[in-house]
Amino acid sequence: xxxxxxxxxxxxxxxxxxxxxxxxxxxxxxxxxxxxxxxxxxxxxxxxxxxxxxxxxxxxxxxxxxxxxxxxxxxxxxxxxxxxxxxxxxxxxxxxxxxxxxxxxxxxxxxxxxxxxxxxxxxxxxxxxxxxxxxxxxxxxxxxxxxxxxxxxxxxxxxxxxxxxxxxxxxxxxxxxxxxxxxxxxxxxxxxxxxxxxxxxxxxxxxxxxxxxxxxxxxxxxxxxxxxxxxxxxxxxxxxxxxxxxxxxxxxxxxxxxxxxxxxxxxxxxxxxxxxxxxxxxxxxxxxxxxxxxxxxxxxxxxxxxxxxxx
Numbered sequence: 001x002x003x004x005x006x007x008x009x010x011x012x013x014x015x016x017x018x019x020x021x022x023x024x025x026x027x028x029x030x031x032x033x034x035x036x037x038x039x040x041x042x043x044x045x046x047x048x049x050x051x052x053x054x055x056x057x058x059x060x061x062x063x064x065x066x067x068x069x070x071x072x073x074x075x076x077x078x079x080x081x082x083x084x085x086x087x088x089x090x091x092x093x094x095x096x097x098x099x100x101x102x103x104x105x106x107x108x109x110x111x112x113x114x115x116x117x118x119x120x121x122x123x124x125x126x127x128x129x130x131x132x133x134x135x136x137x138x139x140x141x142x143x144x145x146x147x148x149x150x151x152x153x154x155x156x157x158x159x160x161x162x163x164x165x166x167x168x169x170x171x172x173x174x175x176x177x178x179x180x181x182x183x184x185x186x187x188x189x190x191x192x193x194x195x196x197x198x199x200x201x202x203x204x205x206x207x208x209x210x211x212x213x214x215x216x217x218x219x220x221x222x223x224x225x226x227x228x229x230x231x232x233x234x235x236x237x238x239x240x241x242x243x244x245x246x247x248x249x250x251x252x253x254x255x256x257x258x259x260x261x262x263x264x265x266x267x268x269x270x271x272x273x274x275x276x277x278x279x280x281x282x283x284x285x286x287x288x289x290x291x292x293x294x295x296x297x298x299x300x301x302x303x304x305x306x307x308x309x310x311x
Contacts, residue, residue, distance in 0.1 A: 003030040005067075006155055006186040007052060012061035014047050021047045023210035024061070029203070031154075034177065034187040036201035038194065038297070041308040044210040045190040046088060049157050052188070053085050066154060081109075084153035088160045090144040094133035098124050098143055101132055102150055109151040122146045122176060138169030145176060155186040162196060163308075174200060192308040194294040198222075206297060213300055218293055225299045226291030231272055233259040234284035243275050263288075 007029035014022040022044040029035040037045045050056040052065055054076040066082055068075035092101050099115060106112040119128055122142040127135065135143065141161060148156055158177065162170040170193075177200055180187055191197055197204050198218045205215040214221055231248075233240045236259040245251045248271075250262040263269055273286065294305070303310040 003033075005029070006031045006033075006065070007035075007188065008062075008064045009048075009052075010062040012048065012051065012063055013059045014044075014051060014056070015059045020210050022051070022058075025207065025210070025212045027205050027212060027215060029155075029186065029188060031186050032181065032184050033202040034181055034189060034200050036197035036204045037188070037190045037207060038192065038197045038204055038293075039207040040192060040305055040310050043207045045207060046159055048207075049085075049159050049188065049190060052079075053083055053157055054079055081151070082154045084148035084151060084156045086144050086148040086156070086158045086161055088163070090140075090147070092132055092143070092147065095131060097129045097131055098135075098146075099128050101143065102146055105147050105150045111152075112150045113152045115150075118146050118149060121149070121179070123172070136169075138165050138172060141165060141169070141173060142176065145173075149180075153185070155188060156180055157188045159190045160192070161189070162191070162193065170196070192305055194292065194297060194305065198293040204293065206300060208301055214296070221296045222291050222293055225296035226293070227295050227299055229263040229291065230289040231261045231263055231269060232287040232289055233261075233276070234287065236276075236281065236283040239279075239281050240276065240283055243279055243281060244272055247271055247275060259283075 005028055010026050012022055012025050013020060037048065039045055047056065051058050051063060051070060054070055058070065063070045065079045068078045070076065070079065096104065098119060102115050102118060106115060119125055122145055124139065124142055124146065127139060132140070132143065145161065162173050165173065177187060177189065189200065201218055203215065204218050204221055205212050214225065235257045237257045238253060240259045241251060241253040244259060244261050248261040248268055249264055252260045254260060261272065298304055
């Protein structure tokens with residue numbers, strides 16, 4: 001059975017003067033999936049979201065959300081009723097409590113979910129009567145997601161939801177996003193964190209300079225573009241390098257004494273382990289580094305993505 005379509009975009013363009021912030025992109029998001037839009041700052045991620053939630057006009061192309069045309073006035077009204085949005089720079093009323101803030105947004109829609117249940121969903125029950133200004137960064141992000149859910153949307157747009165959070169708060173946010181999917185929500189996630197996309201997404205679209213350069217499942221992207229598995233001989237030094245160089249295709253000796261070798265096939269690991277043990281070469285441990293989505297991005301673009309910037 002064909003999957004139901006939540007978002008359909010065809011040859012979307014958004015120009016500011018001569019600059020194409022979004023340059024002819026096409027993609028489809030299916031219902032009840034997490035779709036990750038991955039790329040550096042300025043790649044066109046936020047601009048695309050703003051077009052899809054009817055905050056910004058497109059220059060050319062087509063975009064439909066839940067079957068409604070983003071360029072049609074009545075369609076825009078329906079889209080706004082049915083989606084929830086967490087903007088990149090969310091802020092709200094400092095002197096209102098968690099519950100008061102959510103009640104305010106629910107009244108704006110005129111309908112929505114039970115506020116107490118929503119507070120439980122985002123794990124803010126102990127902070128129900130806490131003023132927004134007194135919440136930590138992670139708790140503010142939880143309230144932001146609750147605000148995006150207050151109208152019980154079919155699609156939730158999360159624009160860089162974990163930027164600025166510490167590792168624990170990021171993991172909490174990941175659990176919350178997984179929970180949204182389990183509830184049957186469609187999640188459109190923009191991020192510059194490769195591990196986030198690889199962990200959460202059913203489909204990943206990599207965008208760079210306004211163009212989508214690759215789009216598949218995380219495992220497919222890694223398989224096609226991530227490169228080879230790497231054997232790491234910790235502190236193996238030159239003796240390990242000299243031993244492995246003749247039997248493996250790519251072997252490097254790092255400045256810290258680690259030896260890295262590409263594994264072309266299954267027998268390479270066996271050959272390397274036998275060679276090292278047979279000669280009683282000294283090293284700390286053997287490790288296998290699997291290719292990741294970050295490796296795929298590097299191979300596709302020639303650059304690393306660090307905190308949203310290309311390096």
